[in-house]
Amino acid sequence: MANGKADTTLSIGELATRSGVSAEAIRYYEREHVVPAAARGGPGRYRRYDEYDVERLQFIRRARELGFSLDEVRELLALNDGSPSRPCTDVNRIARAHLAQVDEKLARLGALRAELDRVISECAGVVPVADCRILSALSGGPAHER
Amino acid sequence: MANGKADTTLSIGELATRSGVSAEAIRYYEREHVVPAAARGGPGRYRRYDEYDVERLQFIRRARELGFSLDEVRELLALNDGSPSRPCTDVNRIARAHLAQVDEKLARLGALRAELDRVISECAGVVPVADCRILSALSGGPAHER
DNA sequence: TGTACACCTTGTAGTGGCTACAAGGTCAAC
DNA sequence: GTTGACCTTGTAGCCACTACAAGGTGTACA
Secondary structure (H helix, E strand, C coil), X not given: CCCCCCCCCECHHHHHHHHCCCHHHHHHHHHCCCCCCCECCCCCCCCEECXXXXXXXXXXXXXXXXXXXXXXXXXXXXXXXXXXXXXXXXHHHHHHHHHHHHHHHHHHHHHHHHHHHHHHHCCCCCCEHHHCHHHHHHCCCCCCCC | CCCCXXXXXXXXXXXXXXXXXXXXXXXXXXXXXXXXXXXXXXCCCCCEECHHHHHHHHHHHHHHHXXXXXXXXXHHHHHHHCCCCCECHHHHHHHHHHHHHHHHHHHHHHHHHHHHHHHHHCCCCCCEHHHCHHHHHHCCCCCCCC
8 A cells, every 4th residue: 555656546548658558448448348447536537547557458458469359358367367376277278279260360361362372473464454364363263263 | 135144033142142142241242332233123122133243243252252352342343344455454453462461461460479379388377377477478577578 | 812931121230349539528737 | 717638428430241120022832
């Protein structure tokens, strides 16, 4: 209570600046129960935050940057808040499942990229539209697709 | 007019089956002016289609599978419909710009994947939550992030 | 001719994770 | 007291659909 850190209070705009999460996103997280409803301190009815909230939002931002969904972020936060002596099996499960999803997305995008590249490479861009290999590929050209 | 192909008429459901595009998506494309409003033929007011529409929808489906946006699809269709003797410069431009976007997305996703993998590899999943490297990385661990 | 039933119609809401307003309220400083 | 920056809630928009509701139509068969 007297640690000189937790009793600084911040507005949502200050929290936004400090955490790197926009004020609108913070309100959105509150609506979506990713973070609890902020206390409305002081004389008025504005949301008030402290250093703990800065850390929390930074946690969320980093998780989002790694591509975790808000559902996953909620779970990770709950695990982070839970019993500190429990093994981090669930954290690992969530992270590995997410990695697997990212790998899938990469594989799909890589295949798409290869196909797109193949289609493009057949066309120099100077022939008449009627002979364009890109368009003929999309029209069901002979090269692939069945 | 008497080529035995163009005068077969199809319902939206049949077009969906033949083109591989759902009936709901076809109606959506009509609303979004990706395809023109269908004729309402026959005795009632149902949409009627022909073989030409099957080809059109297949074109759209293939372009979508390659990740082109509906805006890009509209442009590609217009070029495909335009003067057949014009050079396919614009087709090439659209396709190459799209490829560049895909490459960007791949690079970002690859970097994210590497970072996620790094974070995960530091944690065997059996240590207490309090010592979990995944959570400490998200909390602003010492390894990176600033 | 009746009727069952598959299919179609339009319109609306939801997806994810926000962003971008609009219209008005509050706070702090001067 | 007044300015002006900041905050409030609520709503709409993004993308490319999907899903559903409530009702209309087409056709096959009895």
